[in-house]
Amino acid sequence: MNFIVTVLLVVALLGESLTPSKTAGLVLALLATWLLLGAGATADRRADDARNRSFAQVAVATLAFGAANFFHTIGLRHGTIPETLAVAQGAMFAPLATVVVYFTDRKLRPPLGTLKYSGTPAIILVGATIFFTSRCSDWPSHGAGADHPDGIRDRRPARDIYSS
Numbered sequence: 001m002n003f004i005v006t007v008l009l010v011v012a013l014l015g016e017s018l019t020p021s022k023t024a025g026l027v028l029a030l031l032a033t034w035l036l037l038g039a040g041a042t043a044d045r046r047a048d049d050a051r052n053r054s055f056a057q058v059a060v061a062t063l064a065f066g067a068a069n070f071f072h073t074i075g076l077r078h079g080t081i082p083e084t085l086a087v088a089q090g091a092m093f094a095p096l097a098t099v100v101v102y103f104t105d106r107k108l109r110p111p112l113g114t115l116k117y118s119g120t121p122a123i124i125l126v127g128a129t130i131f132f133t134s135r136c137s138d139w140p141s142h143g144a145g146a147d148h149p150d151g152i153r154d155r156r157p158a159r160d161i162y163s164s
Contacts, residue, residue: 005062010070086133
């Protein structure tokens with residue numbers, strides 16, 4: 001469902017054309033969602049608080065992810081390099097996940113085993129991020145930037161950024 005939000009934002013704000021194939025795709029996605037939500041449910045089925053809360057959470061997540069995809073597209077169109085977006089997403093995920101856990105559980109008390117085993121995955125994740133971003137600088141350009149109409153950008157490798 002999140003791509004529906006992205007498509008609607010791109011059409012409304014960026015002036016992309018809404019072709020018949022895009023329209024058909026949106027209609028089919030909405031139909032599939034309707035079928036997955038229980039199109040054949042009986043009329044006497046009561047809506048309870050948990051179901052309404054779940055629906056609200058899914059709706060917020062869908063809108064947020066669709067908007068994130070839209071802003072990712074905007075960033076790429078304006079010349080942001082992919083490794084910058086990858087690092088920004090990673091830098092935002094951990095604090096947001098921590099906030100969600102805190103508001104859900106009303107505490108931040110990890111299980112005792114977490115501290116025992118968390119160091120190694122943390123080091124591996126940092127290393128993977130550095131290796132990933134250093135390889136991204138070899139990727140071809142993803143569209144023209146606002147200040148580089150031909151799509152060619154002078155990019156420093158990530159290893160130069162981390163070493164400075």
